[in-house]
Amino acid sequence: MVPILGTIASSFDNTPAARGLIAGGYNLGENAQSNVIDYITFTTAGNAIDFGDLTSGRHAHGGNASSTRALFGTGQTSSVVSSVDYVTVATTGNGTNFGNLTQGRREVGGGVGSETRAIWGNGQGGSYDVYNTIDYVTIATTGNGTDFGDSTVARMSMQGFGSSTRGIWAAGAVAGGNPTSNVIDYITIATTGNATDFGDQTTTGVFCGASSSTRGVMNKLDYYDNRIEYVTIASTGNATDFGDAVVPTNGQYAASGSGKMILAGGITIDPTTTVNTIQVLTIATLGNATDFGDLTTSRYATGVTSNAHGGL
Secondary structure, eight states: HHHOOOOOOOBOOOOOOEEEEEEEEEETTTTTEEEEEEEEEEOOOOOEEEEEEESSOOOOOEEEEEEEEEEEEESSSSEEEEEEEETTTSSOOOOOOOOOOOOOOOOOOOEEEESSSEEEEEEEOTTTEEEEEEEETTTSSOOOOOEEOSSSSSSSSOOEEEOEEEEEEEEOOGGGSSSEEEEEEETTTTTTTOOOEEOOOSSSSSSSEEEEESSEEEEEEOOOOOEEEETTTTTOOOOOEEESSSSBBBBBEEEEEEEEEEEOOOOEETTEEEEEEEEEEETSSSSSOOOEEEEESBBOOOOEETTTTTOO
16 A cells, blocks of 8 residues: 655754755656655755665655754655665765664654754554654664654654754544544653643644744645644644645655755645645745745655754
8 A cells, every 4th residue: 555645744944055855755657666865955946956865765754864964764665664774964875774763664753853863753554553652863873763752642644843952743644544633742852751742733634844943834735735834842832824835735745944944745636646846935934835846756755854954
């Protein structure tokens, strides 16, 4: 089964010339998983550029990064995997094996972490069980993941973003992918322990998200609903309307840097087509997304991260 959902997301801040990486994904037209890694520079709109390749084609995985190293963890290859690849963000080149997380799962929530720690939350196993597991690695070293704690609700396809101190996951799908949730959880990145309730999205569903150091922005992954919402990371409370994406799309993933957030790839419903579009918005200013450029190949359910996210 090829899931048509998105999770996974990443969080980002205002470093000049920040670089965003878009890795892997699935192309419906080719009926194939991708191992392609693209990159963009947030300050310069335009098409993505080839960076290198993952160790294998995968989709529905989660991206995390420090200012120097990007990690892409778990996902779907020929089976559900626990493996993590890494690259050096400032150079180009192929991924290298980092280690394994505590469970093999897909549609896991990445995008939460700091300069030293990368954290992934929840996801779906190969038997379609939905987990509440949170685990982490130390980015500067290689090795396997360690248990961090549990989220408040087991779910998959939930976004991640945060500041340097607080990580947030929002919404997602619960048992069997249906129904969906509107729950927003948060953790303190430097400690370990279970997640705490933050508030709610305005609607249940699957969202992708990214952030500056102060504001988290979430786009709904829905063929008929292009809403974008936001929260203030340092407080708790419900999400608020931000604006709209260019077109309703499922399976797009988000990243941010230099005060901007991109939405990469996805699937449109009429016709059912995998797209290569990249949209962009300014995180500090409420409003609609606009066109940024194109990926090198059309795909959805990519792993996306940046070397300048809100957790750095």
